[in-house]
Amino acid sequence: MNRIWDAIVIGGGQAGLASGYHLQKNELQFLILESEEQATGSWPKYYDSLKLFSPARFSALPGIKISGDPDRYPTKLEVISYLEDYQKHFNLPIVKNSKVISVVKDNKVYMIQTASGSTYKAKTIINVTGSFNNPFTPYIKGKELFKGRTIHSADYLTPEAFINQRVVVVGSRNSAVQIAIELADVSNTTLAVRHPVKIVSQKILGKDLHFWLRIIGFDTFPFWKFGKKVPTSDSVIDSGNFKEPLDKGKPDQKQMFTSFYSEGVVWPDGTKEPVDTVIFATGYQSNFPYLLEVEALDAEGNPIHAGGVSTSTPGLYYVGIEGQRSFASATLRGVGSDAGYVVRKLLAYLETIK
Structure with missing residues (x-):
């Protein structure tokens, strides 16, 4: 209760483990607070067929490579196993x-309260909880009238529950396309999109796309240092399994429906279809309510930061935010670099409060 840690990491997923690696490497006294029974982040909750979009050789956390063929695309279960082995290998201090539920700051010390009733004190905090626990579902006219089922892709695991159904998947990014193609084998499935799906080949001149992104420096280019927002891509990376079914109309693509009615959706031409x-594959939003009291968030609940360093609350840091420092931020291949950067900033801050 009275011990003051150098750092508390909030969240034990891939970003938390990478942060722990760099904190340990710098011989700091720290704990990782994980809300679940497993310190594997959101991976156990993703749909079962999910694979990494980057090959194993580019997807490891610092210190340990992903074993096996470096050019394969690891499955969900392989990533979970890798994260479990990672925390055991480095013997990271994780409190599951x-x-x-709350963070307050008294002078230069943070007080962290957990739902189990424990309180921790720390000179610094690295928040790595991401946004998976806050799925974003847009409001569409008539949704409250619809008698069918609406879910977010975060709640989708396997296609078995949708056999012989009429299913509409909203979205045009990788998760939406992968889920829709999988469902099209067992159901009548349509992708509802704003714009037609854009396909980018996973392989260019025999090399994975991520090889070229790294060679040209785009994957890790620090746009934020130049006051620029990290660009996002609306393209779908095709490992070879997407183009053919999309070309065959399994699933087909339709312009996003305009509203719901009791039995189904209304398409832009006015056609009603049961x-x-x-399924909304429409992304996620920031969800850090416990940071409200330390005035770390803007009016929309997003962290106020530059490259993962809070600009409103000294001693507070982030890892795992999309576009935090580069195109690779928030991915398995990018959190190690981001964690190394914020830990260097954290060390400099600790020097100032001695």
């Missing part, structure tokens, strides 16, 4: 079942 299930 410790969901953080639908059993609508």
Whole structure:
């Protein structure tokens, strides 16, 4: 209760483990507070068929490579196993079942309260909880009238529950396309899109796309240092399994529907079509309510930061935010570099408060 740690890491997924690696490497006294029974982040909750979009050789956390063929695309279960082995290998100090519910700051010390009733003190905090626990579902006219089922892709695991259904998947990025193609084998599935799906080949001149992104420096280019927002891509990376089914109309693509009605959806031409299930693959939003009291968030609940360093709350840092420092930020291949950067900033801050 009275011990003051050099750092507390909030979240034990891939970003938390990478942060722990760099904190340990610099011989700091720290704990990782993980809300779940497993310190594997959101991976156990993703749909079962998910694979990494980058090959194993580019997807490891610092210190340990992903074993096996470096050119394969690891599955969800392989990533979970890798993260479990990673924390054991480095013997990272993880306190599980410790969901953080509030953070306050008294002078130069943070007080972290968990749902289990424990309180921790720390000179610094690295927040790595991401946004998976806050799926974004846009409001569409008539949604409250729809008698069918609506879910977010965060709640989708396997296609078995949708056999012989009429399903509409909303979205045009990788997850939406992968889920829709999988469902099209067992159901009548449509992708509802704003713009037609854009396909980018996974292999260019025999090399994975991420090889070229790294060679030209785009993957890790620090746009934020120049006051620029890190660009996002609306293209779908095709490992070879997407183009053919899309070309065959399995699933087909339609312009996003304009509204719901009791039995289904209304397409832009006014056609009403009965639908059993609508799946929104529409992303996630920031969700850090426990940081409100330390005035770390803007009016929309997003962290106020530059490259993962809070610009409003000294001693507070982030890892795992999309576009935090580069195109690779928030990915398995990018969190190690981001964690190394914020830990260097954290060390400099600790020097100032001695």
